Amino acid sequence: MNRDPRAAGLAADIAEALQIGARALRDGKPAQAEALFKQACQRAPTHPEPLRYLALVELHTRRAPRAIATLERALALAPEDALLHADLGTARAACGEFESALTSWRRACALDPDQPLPWFNLGRNLQQLGDTQGAIDALERAVLLAPELLPARVLLGDALAHAGRFDAATRSYREALRVQPASGDAWRGLSNIKTTPLGDADLLTLRAQLARSGTAPSDRVAMGHALGKAEEDRGALAAALAAFTAANALQERLTPWRPDAFEAFVAQSLKATAALPDPIDPELGHEIIFIVGLPRSGSTLIEQILASHPEVEAASELTDLGIVIQRESVRRQQPYPQWVPRASAADWQRLGQEYLTRTVRWRSQRPRMTDKQPDNWKHAGILRAMLPGATVIETRRDPRETAWSCFKQQFYSQPHFANTMEHIALYLQRCEQAMDSYRSRDPAHIHLHRLEDLLAAPEPRIRALLEDCGLTFDPACLSPHAGARSVRTASAAQVRQPLRAATAQALAYGALLDPLWSLLKLPLSAL
Template sequence: MLEQQPMQNKQQFIQQALSAINQRDYVAAHSACVTLIKHYGDDAEAYFLLGIVHIEILQIQKAVRLLNKSAELTPEPQTYAYLTKCYALLGNMPAAVDAASRCPVSSLDKPLALDTVGVSLSRVGLHEEALKYFKAALAKAPDNASFYYNFAVSAKFAGQFDTARQAFEQAIALKPDYYQAHYALSDLGGISDTNNHIERLSVLHAKTTDIDGKLHLSHALAKEYEAFKEYDKAFNVLSEAKQAKRRQFTAVEQHYDAIFNWLQAQQPAVSSANQGDPSSQPIFVLGMPRSGTTLVERIITSHSQVASGGELQDFGLAVKELAKTPSNQVLDLPTLQAAEQLSFAELGSRYLERTSFLLNNKKYLVDKLPFNFFYVGLIRRALPNAKIVCLLRDPMDTCIGNFRQLFSLSSPYFAYAYDLESTGRFYKNFYSLVHHWQNLFPHNVRLQSYEELVTRPAEEIPALIDFCGLSWEAACLQVEKNKAPVSTASKVQVREAINTRSIGRWRQYAAHTAKLEALLADLKAN
């Protein structure tokens, strides 16, 4: 008869789980933790490691439950650090902020935990607070390239551009093929004969085969070529890399056509039988990316009664949560269709609850997520007193701006921007849809011309402020004095006074835009 092996003690199970996590063997890690709990009862460290396992396999909701269980047993700061990460990933900003408050910088001794909280706070737009965690992480681990990169990103969004440049260079010195750092450095601008990275970028670009790495480097090179007015080089390096990336996505046009066509056929009205929340607190600023939404947000939030929420995912997430559709995408046709059956009062209240902590004792909050234009019909019913400002910029400038922008590579929502004609088709659908919304809701939806805004600010801005139901304040004309952090691609431009330099910028690429111009000809005629 075989002799039975003695049961491992708790610490042996924990070490087994840690070793498995380090080897990315999440099945073995999970088994070790579950076996520990089965034989020894509830254990805070075992639940913590189970939470880490579920973060790694992207089961964030379950990770939250496991980490909260760990915190109930033993409220360790490190547990709250990873709860901060989970809530930030879920877009639950109040919960992320609350979790972060339970793991202050002084309570964390592991650099990875400090960096984790910093990244999470940066994700929810709290860049100044994030910088404190990054500085502490770097003090403990000064040779970590990722920590320098994360620190630099928050410094950039907080307007600390020189600090960001130095940190990006540190990241590259530690990791020469750090593609994201190369792009972020070039994106900060300040390119000149004596301060450019074209030679370094070109060498790395030539030997890089990774598609995403090539795309980052191509965007970096394009930024620097543009600084020297070498627009053909910029377009060609972008076009080649974007074509390779586009092949990873299928049926992009069909996906969006189905959504646009369905929304265009809707005739939603506010029903007295299903009235939304009556709050007039939210002001939605939306439109195509690169159309001026950040500028309009800065104008409105220069008002003393208006807070900035940045690009909030909360309305779309509230729709998804209440619709309970099984897909892993927040925005898709089944979710929009299911949302027609929601309680709009509950939807409006859910959104207000998720965003109320951003008010900072002010009366109104600007939510400037561009793609909220898909939700205008739902916003109108869930929040019938909300004001909605939709930016319209010249079609060619908008499409070239989208093509030139490096959006999130992991998001399927921006796949249209890897091809100029696909971008033009998306714009035409957008243009038709927002005019549809404006016709349905003329008192709640303002179509704001970007060109009119920057050429005639003294007339347009007072009209915009009046539309939002605000009293006039002269500070709204001086956006360059608005010092709030900016977490968008416009982080440099919007810190300048209002100007017209971006009008007609597409013409720099006119040698490559004949097909796009033909596609958009009927819109330009309008």
């Protein structure tokens, strides 16, 4: 049997034990694997490879801080080992130490530039942190080194699309489909370039792939959405609706969404945030512009307009507000929003400062920033205590267009409300109900902007938007499509088109969407 060159210097039985442990880990037996790796570490305390394997099982069992310590012990023995640095980057990222993780991956790339995986990890995380060009450079290197590395091909396509290089993105996605015609991620990427229709050949390929057995359910969902878009592009609206419905039904079976839990959360949030302590510093968070509401309601366009202003940096969809709240829930050992009535003004000040610290990198070039996480509407009620100086822009669109656009869009995060028409209607109504209440409590900081109004009269509505954000008017905001920034959402192609009057895509379906129209017209108590 050929021995792994990394096991050089290990006794044959120790090297074999590592391989047995690796197989146990792959077979879902982490306890057995860990016991073997620990024995190997004890028998070969000066060799880094047993420690690396031990760190892998610690990562696998969600003990990333321990994995970091183990890998640092291994690096003390072999400081120039590229794979150890790469694994350390993964462990640091799992702990949320993203800047340190990037340092580790860059070190791995420098030590062994011919290995594709460190370049892939570097590119993937640079993209998540908003460095799209850096991500493109790293992912192009990964693809050059490993042309058949499917995830790198897809992520390169995503990065190119976010940078507005849609022809190059299309080529990357199609190269991924050449490797794997049933790659759901590649089909999703192509579908998200909404300004470019899928062709007849795509339609035939999608139908053929969906007819095959054995395809992973996640790929079937993505291909179903792509098929729906292909049918819609050619005007076969009944077939498009059938494809979207089948894809969403499969996703709902895989990851069912709980409307009862959602309704309880909204009701609790409204009650818990009705009375909050006066803030210690009323200006805390004045740098932040939150853009909230339903997905597909125009939030990316609003962010693109604001990002055209010389004082504003667009951070896109950040998870930091939710993370700060979740960490406080863990600290208090009580779920949000149950602990909200017991939080003092000092607590809210501390949490606001934590958010500002986490997001400071987005204000290194410009003094203001946007946080366009649509789900942040669920936390809008606490902002007048936590970040009382922040501006909140709620985006709304014709509910028919919002609902239909959500239904036909595949979302990355699951479970998700957009897999059934009933859930979409419920979510939309509860969101608007909650935001109306929050706005009545803090009208100076929470402002409603409607997409159709903006598109019908761009200049006056853009002036009003800037005024709501405390920004002086800048003519560049009238041409948001000219901005060169990275757009990391499904609307990346659409917001690079000049502003034009709204188009009623949902209404083209006519009676086919009568069930959705009925749900949207129902009073709250009837759902």
